[in-house]
Amino acid sequence: MFFKKKRKIKGPDIGRNISLTDYLSDALLVFDSKNRLVLANRKAKEMFGIKEDNVLGKPVLELSRFEKLLPVINALGGELKIAEKEPVTIAKNFIVEVTTVPVLINKARANTLAIIHDVTGEKLSDQMKSEFVTLAAHQLRTPTSGIKWSLQALLEGDLGPLNDQQKEIVKTANETNNRVIGLVNDLLNLAQIEEGKYLRNRALNNIEDIIESILERNRQRIIKKKIYVQFNKVNAPKILMDKERIDIALTNIIDNAIRYTASGGKILIDILASSQEVEVRIKDTGMGIAKGDQSRVFSKFFRAKNAMKVETEGSGLGLYMGKNIIEAHGGKIWFNSEIEKGTVFHVIIPIKKKFGEFIPSSLY
Amino acid sequence: MINKILVVEDDKFLRELISHKLKSEGYLVTEAIDGEQGVEKVKKEMPGLVLLDLILPGIDGFEVLAKMKADPELAKIPVIILSNLGQKDDIDKAMEMGATDYLIKAHKSPAEIVEKIRSMTAE
Numbered sequence: 001m002f003f004k005k006k007r008k009i010k011g012p013d014i015g016r017n018i019s020l021t022d023y024l025s026d027a028l029l030v031f032d033s034k035n036r037l038v039l040a041n042r043k044a045k046e047m048f049g050i051k052e053d054n055v056l057g058k059p060v061l062e063l064s065r066f067e068k069l070l071p072v073i074n075a076l077g078g079e080l081k082i083a084e085k086e087p088v089t090i091a092k093n094f095i096v097e098v099t100t101v102p103v104l105i106n107k108a109r110a111n112t113l114a115i116i117h118d119v120t121g122e123k124l125s126d127q128m129k130s131e132f133v134t135l136a137a138h139q140l141r142t143p144t145s146g147i148k149w150s151l152q153a154l155l156e157g158d159l160g161p162l163n164d165q166q167k168e169i170v171k172t173a174n175e176t177n178n179r180v181i182g183l184v185n186d187l188l189n190l191a192q193i194e195e196g197k198y199l200r201n202r203a204l205n206n207i208e209d210i211i212e213s214i215l216e217r218n219r220q221r222i223i224k225k226k227i228y229v230q231f232n233k234v235n236a237p238k239i240l241m242d243k244e245r246i247d248i249a250l251t252n253i254i255d256n257a258i259r260y261t262a263s264g265g266k267i268l269i270d271i272l273a274s275s276q277e278v279e280v281r282i283k284d285t286g287m288g289i290a291k292g293d294q295s296r297v298f299s300k301f302f303r304a305k306n307a308m309k310v311e312t313e314g315s316g317l318g319l320y321m322g323k324n325i326i327e328a329h330g331g332k333i334w335f336n337s338e339i340e341k342g343t344v345f346h347v348i349i350p351i352k353k354k355f356g357e358f359i360p361s362s363l364y
Numbered sequence: 365m366i367n368k369i370l371v372v373e374d375d376k377f378l379r380e381l382i383s384h385k386l387k388s389e390g391y392l393v394t395e396a397i398d399g400e401q402g403v404e405k406v407k408k409e410m411p412g413l414v415l416l417d418l419i420l421p422g423i424d425g426f427e428v429l430a431k432m433k434a435d436p437e438l439a440k441i442p443v444i445i446l447s448n449l450g451q452k453d454d455i456d457k458a459m460e461m462g463a464t465d466y467l468i469k470a471h472k473s474p475a476e477i478v479e480k481i482r483s484m485t486a487e
Contacts, residue, residue, distance in 0.1 A: 133451075141469065142378070144470050145378060145448060146381070148470065148473060149382070149385075149469075149474050150381060152473040152475060153474065158384070181470045184470070185471075244452075
């Protein structure tokens with residue numbers, strides 16, 4: 001195994017044993033088939049304050065006497081369960097993500113690698129960003145609400161009648177203010193999208209339940225618009241996914257179907273499942289997407305002209321976000337559409353039940 | 365039929381604008397400028413509806429909502445959240461806590477809010 005070999009370096013470093021694993025920026029602990037520690041790289045020794053003499057050869061559970069290792073050992077258990085970016089709080093300002101990789105030889109576990117990645121900086125940064133977004137939302141929206149409401153009061157004649165000239169100016173001021181409100185909305189959505197690129201909390205979830213809850217949330221809207229919705233469930237297998245984000249992605253597609261389908265129209269949702277993947281097909285009899293617009297549908301801020309006529313307030317970010325989320329799951333999204341006939345959106349998400357099927361690049 | 369509405373809103377300008385509109389539409393309006401006062405007034409006045417802001421000095425809107433739902437007398441009173449926070453987490457949290465609806469102030473005019481109130485009682 002490459003990590004057991006230590007190369008003796010000639011020259012100024014004579015006598016120093018250097019292991020390739022010391023060049024990793026993450027902490028690495030390697031256990032043998034009996035779950036005894038056989039290697040702790042330099043970062044692991046730094047992170048947990050341990051010395052090789054005290055830890056090598058020791059079984060996992062004995063390592064829990066080291067204060068900083070204890071939470072990690074607790075999370076993994078004596079059998080070193082499979083974990084993928086599992087968050088572990090070691091101390092108040094010390095949060096890590098632990099990933100274990102079994103090394104199999106002839107289907108038996110020969111070694112287990114535990115990779116511990118410090119995410120304290122990322123978490124703090126995430127937290128600061130959320131706080132900023134919340135603050136910005138409130139600060140910017142309060143005065144613009146005040147302007148909106150007072151201009152509306154003027155326009156509705158609540159404060160006395162307006163002459164034509166006054167009405168025109170107030171109308172323009174109102175529209176301008178609505179544009180500012182729209183911009184604030186877009187900024188908030190963008191901040192959320194950037195967060196959306198980094199999935200968190202992946203767990204096995206049922207995609208049909210998610211669709212069911214989206215339809216439930218929109219029930220009143222669907223009834224009011226007299227749209228016939230048919231959802232064909234097939235008891236698809238659970239998929240490893242970030243439930244909240246997949247919800248956002250599918251909501252954006254279904255939301256469009258409802259929005260751009262006229263009263264009396266139909267929406268058909270089908271699920272196709274194979275052993276590798278689950279496909280969701282959302283078909284509507286709505287206004288469709290013009291050929292000239294189709295290449296830009298997933299672009300940031302893009303809104304088709306026919307869409308803008310029906311709904312002036314859309315941000316043009318829904319499908320951009322949805323595509324990011326689906327692709328972050330290793331999936332695909334595409335559509336077919338004909339103007340005034342309707343649109344079919346296809347979303348495929350691969351089924352990844354076992355760790356190790358994930359593309360390594362998605363880990364970092 | 366709702367005839368009395370409690371408005372819990374700390375921003376004076378917004379509070380006056382929405383109260384004015386509600387009064388001109390024939391509703392009786394009572395106001396609270398923070399969370400504590402909000403809880404007091406709900407108990408005292410038993411309004412038919414509460415319009416509740418979330419960011420308030422002292423205890424916030426979520427706490428006011430929680431206190432209302434914890435009291436069997438007050439739990440029946442419908443609550444419409446009127447907030448400028450619009451993140452999915454906030455909306456989900458409020459709806460799970462029993463709010464009847466969630467409106468973003470910057471997106472809805474007072475007339476639209478009145479319409480929401482009317483359609484709520486018409487159901």
